[in-house]
Amino acid sequence: MPAALEYEIARLTGALRRHMAMRGGSWGLVGALGGILIAAMVARLMPLWHQTELLLAGLWGLSGGILLGALLGYVWPMPVPRRLRLFDRRLRLADRLTTAWELAQTRITAPAVFIHLQHEETLNTVRKVAPQAAFPCRPPRSASFVALLLIAGLIPALFFANPQEAALAHREAQQQATEAVIAQLEQTRADLADNPTLSEAEREAALKALDEALATLHDRQSTPAEQQAALAAAEQRLAALRAPEAAAQLERLAEASPVSAAEVVQPLSVALQKGDAEAAATYLRSLLDPTNKEPLTAEEMLTLADAFTQIADALQTTDPALAEQFQKAAQEIYTGDIASAREAIAQAAETLSEVAQANAPNQTLEQAQAGLQQAQQTLGNAQRQTTEPTAAGATTQLGSSETQGTGMQGQPGSGAPQGTGGETGGVAVGGHHEDTGSSAPYGEGQAPRLAGQGGEITIPRQETLGAPHTTTGAPGETRVPYTEVYADYVAAARAAMARNAYPPALRAYVRQYFEELEP
Numbered sequence: 001m002p003a004a005l006e007y008e009i010a011r012l013t014g015a016l017r018r019h020m021a022m023r024g025g026s027w028g029l030v031g032a033l034g035g036i037l038i039a040a041m042v043a044r045l046m047p048l049w050h051q052t053e054l055l056l057a058g059l060w061g062l063s064g065g066i067l068l069g070a071l072l073g074y075v076w077p078m079p080v081p082r083r084l085r086l087f088d089r090r091l092r093l094a095d096r097l098t099t100a101w102e103l104a105q106t107r108i109t110a111p112a113v114f115i116h117l118q119h120e121e122t123l124n125t126v127r128k129v130a131p132q133a134a135f136p137c138r139p140p141r142s143a144s145f146v147a148l149l150l151i152a153g154l155i156p157a158l159f160f161a162n163p164q165e166a167a168l169a170h171r172e173a174q175q176q177a178t179e180a181v182i183a184q185l186e187q188t189r190a191d192l193a194d195n196p197t198l199s200e201a202e203r204e205a206a207l208k209a210l211d212e213a214l215a216t217l218h219d220r221q222s223t224p225a226e227q228q229a230a231l232a233a234a235e236q237r238l239a240a241l242r243a244p245e246a247a248a249q250l251e252r253l254a255e256a257s258p259v260s261a262a263e264v265v266q267p268l269s270v271a272l273q274k275g276d277a278e279a280a281a282t283y284l285r286s287l288l289d290p291t292n293k294e295p296l297t298a299e300e301m302l303t304l305a306d307a308f309t310q311i312a313d314a315l316q317t318t319d320p321a322l323a324e325q326f327q328k329a330a331q332e333i334y335t336g337d338i339a340s341a342r343e344a345i346a347q348a349a350e351t352l353s354e355v356a357q358a359n360a361p362n363q364t365l366e367q368a369q370a371g372l373q374q375a376q377q378t379l380g381n382a383q384r385q386t387t388e389p390t391a392a393g394a395t396t397q398l399g400s401s402e403t404q405g406t407g408m409q410g411q412p413g414s415g416a417p418q419g420t421g422g423e424t425g426g427v428a429v430g431g432h433h434e435d436t437g438s439s440a441p442y443g444e445g446q447a448p449r450l451a452g453q454g455g456e457i458t459i460p461r462q463e464t465l466g467a468p469h470t471t472t473g474a475p476g477e478t479r480v481p482y483t484e485v486y487a488d489y490v491a492a493a494r495a496a497m498a499r500n501a502y503p504p505a506l507r508a509y510v511r512q513y514f515e516e517l518e519p
Contacts, residue, residue, distance in 0.1 A: 001104035002119050008126040009097065012087050019135035020073035026143035028069020032061045033150035040157035047167035055158060090134035096122040170383075174224060177382030181231075181375040182217050185210055188371040197360040202241050206368060209237040213372070224383055228376055235372040238365050246359040249319065250275040253355070254511070256314030258307035264300040265307040272311075273511055278356035284349035288342050305333035322351050483519045490514050 036058040043049050049057070078086075084097040100122045102108045103115045110118075189210045192203060216222050216230035257272035258265055271279035287296065287304075296304065308330035315323035325348040332341035493510055 001100060002123065005100060005119055005123045005126070008123065009084070009087075012091070012126070012129075012131050013083065015131035015135045016078075016083070016086070017074050018137050020076060021070040022073070022137050023140055023143070024073020024076075025066045025070035026139035026147070028065040028067070028072075029062060030143050030146050030150065031069070032058075032065025033147055033154065035065075036061055037150055037154050037157060040154065044157070044162055044164060047164040047171060050165065050168055051158065051162050058154075058158070091126075091129050091131065093122075093125060093129070096125055173382045173385060174379070177378050178217055178227065181227075181378050182214060184371060184375055184378075185214055185217070188368050189214070192364070192368055195364050197364050199361070202361060202365075205241055206238055206365065209234040210368070224379060227379055231372050231376045231379070235369050235376075238369050238372070242362045242365050243358070246355070247362050249355050250277060250359050252315065252318045253277060253280075253352075254508075256311050256318075258310040260303065260307055260310075262300070262303045262307075264296065264304055268307065274508060275359075276356075277352045277359065281349040281352035281356065284345050284352070288346060288349075301333050305330040308333075322348065325351060486514075486517065486519055 036054070039049070039057070040054055043051075043054055080101065081098065084101055085095075087093060087097050088095045096118075099108070100119055103110060103118060189207060192198065192206050192210070195203070198206065213230045213234040217227055222230075253272050254275050257269045260266075260269065267283045268280055271277075271283060308326040312323040312327035312330065315326070325344055329341050329344035329348060332338070332344055493514060
């Protein structure tokens with residue numbers, strides 16, 4: 001086949017490929033629009049994508065659909081015979097190109113002169129042909145019509161409010177909270193693995209409890225309720241590892257803390273109230289330090305002896321050995337035998353250090369428990385923050401009312417401190433978070449555990465015969481003078497705390513409550 005004729009065929013082929021690229025790009029646009037519309041409809045039925053994400057993906061989809069369709073149309077293979085027949089048909093060449101190619105390929109035999117004449121005539125005819133009319137470089141009408149219909153359906157699907165946005169926000173907030181909780185628990189696990197206060201068996205059991213909780217959190221199919229249940233189960237398993245006798249000894253020390261406003265007694269009293277036996281022992285040792293630049297005065301020594309006597313009296317039945325050491329220290333101070341008093345104080349400090357060491361595993365486990373409680377609160381907050389505004393407002397208002405009803409709001413002259421039950425006088429302590437001592441309500445994970453520990457501290461109501469009554473408050477509500485009932489309430493609260501294994505932070509909260517109400 002002459003080179004000039006091959007050039008003309010190549011010219012026609014270029015026009016055909018541009019035409020096919022335009023068709024491919026147009027139908028690629030239609031396919032992308034259809035896919036976006038389907039995705040937009042599915043996103044309105046299930047929480048899959050945000051509208052902004054869908055719009056961005058739609059832009060990329062449109063670009064990719066057009067480019068892919070144009071590329072496929074341009075490079076789509078088309079054999080030479082088929083292509084030449086298409087040219088003959090569309091350009092009305094009366095099979096000239098097909099015949100010329102078959103003569104060149106010797107599929108048709110003819111004299112050379114006839115072949116030359118046929119090629120010349122075909123070349124002259126093809127040169128006069130404009131392929132743009134047969135192969136226009138514009139989108140097909142059918143593709144344009146379908147694209148307009150799809151765009152009309154996409155406008156409301158993409159730009160009207162998606163009812164699944166709230167569910168998506170809830171899921172993302174829950175996922176972020178879960179990731180934060182996982183990071184927190186992994187840090188807690190690392191701390192437990194390196195903590196020397198735990199025995200090997202305690203460490204293995206604690207790590208196993210945390211590993212099971214982490215496995216549930218890592219499972220993306222787990223529900224928030226399952227995650228909360230896993231955290232609560234891990235917390236209960238850690239609580240079961242604690243030594244109750246060591247914790248009870250610290251609680252007895254907290255209850256035996258001396259009540260005094262003297263400056264020399266305050267560090268010891270505060271340390272015992274907090275359950276920090278080591279800090280109390282350190283303070284007692286500091287009293288024995290010969291390098292102390294400000295030795296105690298005689299009056300301070302007597303005040304300290306009075307505090308030791310109070311501690312000894314409170315521990316007489318629960319810890320006779322430590323009570324004897326404090327009693328001996330007080331007696332030696334009273335008699336003026338400072339050397340013997342120093343020896344007794346040193347023995348008491350050593351005993352307190354032993355108590356602190358025995359309770360060290362409990363403190364480690366309590367810290368891990370606090371981490372689990374905080375994790376439950378984090379997940380619960382994430383779930384509450386994504387509720388409807390009205391429901392969230394009602395929840396907040398309810399929580400505020402409960403806090404006010406159980407907080408430290410007692411006022412002198414009201415008969416009983418506010419926060420106590422109306423007719424039964426019960427101090428509701430079940431509504432406060434034990435790891436912070438605040439008035440934040442417990443979550444669902446803590447409620448069963450607290451229910452098993454007693455639920456509330458009940459203070460009996462007592463009428464005082466002959467005592468003047470006030471009539472402030474609601475009509476018919478009988479009240480007694482504040483100063484007359486305070487001691488009874490304090491005694492009842494301490495007795496209730498002694499009977500039940502309440503968390504140390506909760507005990508500190510109750511003590512602080514009554515200290516601030518002290519007349």
